[in-house]
Amino acid sequence: MNYIEHIGKYFLMLSRVFRKPQRSKVFYQAFMKEVEDLGLKSLGIIMFISFFIGGVIALQTALNLDNPFIPKSLVGFAAKRSIILEFAPTFCSIILAGKVGSYITSSIGTMRVTEQIDALEVMGINSLNHLVLPKILAAVFFYPFLISLGMFLGIFGGWTAGVLSGLFNGLDYIEGIQLDFKPFLLFYAIVKTLVFAFLIATVPSYHGYYVKGGSIAVGRASTQSVVWTTILIVIANYFLTQMLLT
Amino acid sequence: MIEVKDLHKGFGDVKVLKGISATFHPGKTNLIIGQSGSGKTVFLKSLIGLHTPEKGTISFDGRINTQFTQDQKQQWRQEIGMVFQGSALFDSQTVEDNVMFPLKMFTTKSEDEMLERVNFVLNRVNLENSNKKLPAELSGGMQKRVAIARAIVMNPKYLFCDEPNSGLDPRTAIVIDNLIQEITDEYKITTVINTHDMNSVMEIGEKIVFLENGKKAWEGTSDDMFKTDNEAVVSFVYSSNLFKKVREAYLRETK
Numbered sequence: 001m002n003y004i005e006h007i008g009k010y011f012l013m014l015s016r017v018f019r020k021p022q023r024s025k026v027f028y029q030a031f032m033k034e035v036e037d038l039g040l041k042s043l044g045i046i047m048f049i050s051f052f053i054g055g056v057i058a059l060q061t062a063l064n065l066d067n068p069f070i071p072k073s074l075v076g077f078a079a080k081r082s083i084i085l086e087f088a089p090t091f092c093s094i095i096l097a098g099k100v101g102s103y104i105t106s107s108i109g110t111m112r113v114t115e116q117i118d119a120l121e122v123m124g125i126n127s128l129n130h131l132v133l134p135k136i137l138a139a140v141f142f143y144p145f146l147i148s149l150g151m152f153l154g155i156f157g158g159w160t161a162g163v164l165s166g167l168f169n170g171l172d173y174i175e176g177i178q179l180d181f182k183p184f185l186l187f188y189a190i191v192k193t194l195v196f197a198f199l200i201a202t203v204p205s206y207h208g209y210y211v212k213g214g215s216i217a218v219g220r221a222s223t224q225s226v227v228w229t230t231i232l233i234v235i236a237n238y239f240l241t242q243m244l245l246t
Numbered sequence: 247m248i249e250v251k252d253l254h255k256g257f258g259d260v261k262v263l264k265g266i267s268a269t270f271h272p273g274k275t276n277l278i279i280g281q282s283g284s285g286k287t288v289f290l291k292s293l294i295g296l297h298t299p300e301k302g303t304i305s306f307d308g309r310i311n312t313q314f315t316q317d318q319k320q321q322w323r324q325e326i327g328m329v330f331q332g333s334a335l336f337d338s339q340t341v342e343d344n345v346m347f348p349l350k351m352f353t354t355k356s357e358d359e360m361l362e363r364v365n366f367v368l369n370r371v372n373l374e375n376s377n378k379k380l381p382a383e384l385s386g387g388m389q390k391r392v393a394i395a396r397a398i399v400m401n402p403k404y405l406f407c408d409e410p411n412s413g414l415d416p417r418t419a420i421v422i423d424n425l426i427q428e429i430t431d432e433y434k435i436t437t438v439i440n441t442h443d444m445n446s447v448m449e450i451g452e453k454i455v456f457l458e459n460g461k462k463a464w465e466g467t468s469d470d471m472f473k474t475d476n477e478a479v480v481s482f483v484y485s486s487n488l489f490k491k492v493r494e495a496y497l498r499e500t501k
Contacts, residue, residue: 111336111337118296119330
């Protein structure tokens with residue numbers, strides 16, 4: 001199957017996903033379960049990575065800005081910009097593509113190969129709407145919170161690293177964070193997060209839903225879904241940056 | 247009653263079903279048998295609407311399924327119960343939730359009413375005290391019984407089973423066979439079972455359709471099967487020495 005066919009099939013899938021749920025109560029329960037599976041269960045890794053990467057960004061910046069004419073507050077400024085613009089929305093989304101994407105593909109793919117999706121269809125349930133829409137809404141609803149938390153912890157990690165290493169003063173760092181603050185940059189980060197959340201929920205769902213074969217095929221589809229989600233996040237990142245920041 | 251007329255289905259250049267016609271009556275266990283690759287699963291999946299036929303019609307009590315409106319199709323789907331080969335239970339849900347799922351999706355019953363119905367069908371398949379277990383905690387036979395409970399919870403008019411005995415030991419297989427036959431008789435359901443388990447054929451086959459290379463090669467009852475001279479049936483059914491001897495004994499006794 002060529003790329004054009006995959007793209008067409010992906011959009012046909014979306015047209016079946018975006019229908020009114022058959023039972024709102026069942027849908028709400030599925031949505032809350034996905035918030036837990038896709039969002040809450042990713043809190044730990046996002047918090048951990050954000051804190052330490054924020055620290056590394058601040059240390060690297062401080063070590064490279066050793067000119068006495070450059071104010072030390074620039075470390076906080078550079079760390080804040082890097083974290084808000086790229087690290088939190090893009091880097092965290094790529095991590096989520098790996099963690100959540102493989103989970104989505106393998107869970108839906110296993111349902112496909114064990115005929116659970118056929119069972120839903122035979123009952124008269126729109127299986128795509130039932131399985132994929134709660135995932136999309138959960139990701140789009142929860143990831144902005146997750147990424148915002150990543151931003152905060154990244155910046156906090158930078159401050160902690162600076163204070164513990166003695167490479168820069170905590171007050172200089174805080175001054176740098178407040179320097180030239182543009183709320184639009186947060187809007188830009190959230191827009192990117194929403195697009196990435198949509199990709200993280202739909203691309204792995206596509207790979208899982210149309211898997212053919214057995215457990216090996218499911219494993220292969222999981223790998224492919226992570227690769228393609230990452231590629232699409234990187235491409236979308238480029239175009240969004242060009243559209244929103246230039 | 248289900249009437250199939252001149253059913254054709256293929257995938258690309260491969261023609262799987264080549265004009266099958268058959269009638270399945272209510273209150274009877276109708277069996278589809280045949281070698282692997284003879285088209286049994288495609289035939290069954292066409293009956294339940296997972297495959298769209300290229301040619302031919304399938305009518306359910308006079309209603310042709312390819313001519314249904316969206317609402318009629320939805321209604322028809324709720325008249326169908328299906329037991330899949332691997333049970334197809336939802337892994338993340340308990341036995342109770344699995345069986346309750348169609349009720350939650352398609353009825354306006356209260357939680358208590360749904361629970362009452364779930365307990366009734368679980369009781370019917372002899373699975374009390376398993377409500378809160380996950381499918382992974384059950385044996386193969388118990389999973390099949392949960393699948394049967396889920397299939398009958400909406401009071402279906404038509405029950406389809408794909409290899410209900412596969413992977414089960416002979417004693418459990420007989421339990422499942424008898425359960426399906428009892429339910430069919432009790433609720434006057436039109437049951438169609440896809441199998442290559444010859445014990446099932448002899449035990450519960452009230453009507454048997456034999457498929458070969460995508461065509462109906464023979465049909466009759468289990469008694470007819472002992473008497474038939476049809477070469478395809480004889481070479482398939484009586485390929486084991488045990489069944490050969492059973493047939494010889496039957497023919498000796500009925501002479």
